[in-house]
Amino acid sequence: MTNPTADSEARATVFRDVRPFGGPVVDLVAVDGVLVDTIPAGASVEYVEGEGRLALPTLVDAHIHPDKTAWGEPWHSRRPAHGIRGYVAGDVELHRALPTPLAERALRLMAHAAAQGTRAMRAHADVAPAYGLEGVEGVAAAREKLRGVLDVQLVAFPQHGVVRTPGTAELLEEAAAGGLVDAVGGIDPAGFDRLRGDGDSAGKRQLDVVFGIAERHGLALDIHLHDVGERGLGPLREIAARTEALGLRGKVTVSHAFAVAALSGPELDATADLLASADIALTTVALSASTVLPFRRLAERGVRVGLGSDGVRDNWSPYGDADMLHRAWLLGWALDLRLDEELEAAFRLAADGGAELLGLPKADLRPGSPADFMLVEGECLPQIVIDLPRRDVVVRAGRVVARDGRLV
Numbered sequence: 001m002t003n004p005t006a007d008s009e010a011r012a013t014v015f016r017d018v019r020p021f022g023g024p025v026v027d028l029v030a031v032d033g034v035l036v037d038t039i040p041a042g043a044s045v046e047y048v049e050g051e052g053r054l055a056l057p058t059l060v061d062a063h064i065h066p067d068k069t070a071w072g073e074p075w076h077s078r079r080p081a082h083g084i085r086g087y088v089a090g091d092v093e094l095h096r097a098l099p100t101p102l103a104e105r106a107l108r109l110m111a112h113a114a115a116q117g118t119r120a121m122r123a124h125a126d127v128a129p130a131y132g133l134e135g136v137e138g139v140a141a142a143r144e145k146l147r148g149v150l151d152v153q154l155v156a157f158p159q160h161g162v163v164r165t166p167g168t169a170e171l172l173e174e175a176a177a178g179g180l181v182d183a184v185g186g187i188d189p190a191g192f193d194r195l196r197g198d199g200d201s202a203g204k205r206q207l208d209v210v211f212g213i214a215e216r217h218g219l220a221l222d223i224h225l226h227d228v229g230e231r232g233l234g235p236l237r238e239i240a241a242r243t244e245a246l247g248l249r250g251k252v253t254v255s256h257a258f259a260v261a262a263l264s265g266p267e268l269d270a271t272a273d274l275l276a277s278a279d280i281a282l283t284t285v286a287l288s289a290s291t292v293l294p295f296r297r298l299a300e301r302g303v304r305v306g307l308g309s310d311g312v313r314d315n316w317s318p319y320g321d322a323d324m325l326h327r328a329w330l331l332g333w334a335l336d337l338r339l340d341e342e343l344e345a346a347f348r349l350a351a352d353g354g355a356e357l358l359g360l361p362k363a364d365l366r367p368g369s370p371a372d373f374m375l376v377e378g379e380c381l382p383q384i385v386i387d388l389p390r391r392d393v394v395v396r397a398g399r400v401v402a403r404d405g406r407l408v
């Protein structure tokens with residue numbers, strides 16, 4: 001029999017004099033990637049000095065597009081664009097114009113995110129005849145290089161549409177069969193991705209394809225839904241019905257869900273109940289007051305919600321920095337949060353919302369939780385959400401992986 005606490009080979013890392021969530025000064029002890037109560041007897045011990053810094057859980061980016069980014073590239077001047085068609089045409093142009101290969105750009109952004117305290121992300125990579133599987137393969141290569149630092153779930157995302165862009169369904173199938181992706185994506189099945197006059201007001205054609213692939217390959221689904229009103233709610237009901245019928249509860253996410261953000265009162269509650277009963281999660285990116293999801297209300301009714309960066313300095317937008325603490329700030333700004341408990345809720349959404357959505361254990365700095373946290377200078381959590389201090393130390397599985405905003 002082996003008793004891990006008496007194992008003379010045990011190694012512990014003690015993070016001395018830190019303040020979890022801004023509370024009293026304590027030592028955090030990590031063994032085998034997990035926080036424990038006390039240093040195991042006979043363990044060799046390494047010390048990291050916290051010097052009174054706050055310890056906060058590292059964060060989860062529930063929705064990001066590393067394949068599209070121009071982060072770290074020469075400045076890209078954007079042209080006016082109208083509708084998804086215009087934006088995706090610009091995506092292809094930018095992809096061809098950027099001097100750095102996609103895999104390298106994705107790695108640069110993902111490494112930056114990890115150094116700012118992101119412990120995991122769900123990355124969408126475009127799958128379309130214009131790129132083949134370059135996006136999926138490039139982000140998968142970056143994921144491999146960051147193994148042990150950043151957990152990455154990869155979504156094969158048909159940004160150009162499945163119905164309107166022939167060849168996409170076959171590429172999605174190939175991506176799924178290749179084993180590199182965790183989920184199949186989708187996009188506005190009743191708005192953007194339908195043929196004129198086809199009468200497909202619930203987006204069934206696209207949903208047939210993406211649900212079929214997910215079912216055949218045992219993958220999750222994560223569908224972009226920007227459409228509002230019935231064009232968004234119709235597919236949402238269809239997604240819920242299919243999720244239940246195919247036994248995919250807990251494996252389906254709808255991203256953005258602006259149609260849900262536009263609801264209030266009993267309509268919002270009824271839609272939340274529909275989502276909760278099918279265990280469909282939502283992600284939000286805090287773009288604006290009118291499109292951000294009312295995450296606290298949704299959580300009260302049992303809907304899992306994650307927070308994400310979306311595109312970072314890409315053709316769609318010059319904004320974004322893949323810093324999830326900054327994203328919590330943006331969420332607070334979009335929702336006009338001002339009370340301490342509201343600012344803390346914004347942080348918790350960035351920390352716990354995405355973790356739950358990605359199926360990761362909660363990092364709450366208690367014994368038994370993953371030793372995933374960051375050390376920052378500051379006074380208290382609400383102030384940190386506002387002031388966005390430098391991430392002095394980022395710890396992943398008990399190991400220091402970044403200092404002063406850079407991977408070590």
Ligand SMILES: [Zn+2]
Nearest residue numbers: 124224310311
């Ligand atoms: Zn997106």
